[in-house]
Amino acid sequence: MTALNRMTIVAAAEVISSFRSHSDMELLEVQWGIAGRCSSSSKSSRVADLARIACEERIKVLTEGGKVDLSRALVEIAISAPQDHRGSAAWRKLVAGLRFDGFEICTAQSEANPEDYCQSGQTETSFHLVRMLPSGVPELDFREAESEVVLLLDRHGFDIAKGHLKHAVSAFSRGEWSSANGELRNFYESYLNEVAASLGYTGSGDSKAKRDYLGGLQPPFLLADYNEWNPNNQKPQYVQGLMSRMHPHGGHPGLSEEEDASFRLQVSLVTARLFLRRLDQRLSPSHA
Secondary structure, three states: OOOOOHHHHHHHHHHHHHHOOHHHHHHHHHHOOOOOOOOOOOHHHHHHHHHHHHHHOOOEEEEOOEEEEHHHHHHHHHOOOOHHHOOOHHHHHHHHHHHHOOEEEEEEEEEOOOOOHHHOOOEEEEEEEEEOOOOOOHHHOHHHHHHHHHHHHHHOOOHHHHHHHHHHHHHHHOOOHHHHHHHHHHHHHHHHHHHHHHOOOOOOOOHHHHHHHHHHOOOOOOOHHHOOOOOOOOOOOHHHHHHHHOOOOOOOOOOOHHHHHHHHHHHHHHHHHHHHHHHHHHHOHHHO
């Protein structure tokens, strides 16, 4: 298993091929001990072989920062791409994949080599990966969260919600932030509606009525003690608050669309896993 998902690794190889020549890539393969294993017939063939090796084999390679997984070495080179290569489809996939893996690309400014007279007084920009959240906490692994959520959606036959999640992740991976946000809103609303139906709701009310039903069940599904739901709409409640957060109105100058879409994807997956696990436990034979 690799710490990075396949989309991230393939995108990294594609980005590298966009600004490195065949000869450059061949030198990297020699440095990494995989010379002769990647096709040189075309850039796309070379990218495919390089990505496949990185995905399927646990190879440690030597880099300036020490020995790292080949997949990480690919990403480290890819994020150093020149500015004019940072708007491509491959770059957007790389950024989206890294965010889904729990990383973001950060920049650092440093003074140019003082011994280089030509660059005196100039600054250099470097790029590095930073974890968005603490490492080693399984509950914060969004790829794991997606896998478990999909499994639970399948188990309970929540096909509509699953379709919205699939479209959301696909749009996110393409860097289509608005589309991803819209599908995540639909996903959140749909699975709560389907949970209500699974637990006996038969009315014709809207989604708010179904959430109220989940809070008013005995025992309740949405927990007032945790401020997830409250019969008094004036009191703080997480479920309705998140619904409002997923349906903002108007522009938000200064907020990155990419940053906001990442937040929505992450909070949606973690919340869905919590509620779908709860449903699964409630409907299991031991709780019948």
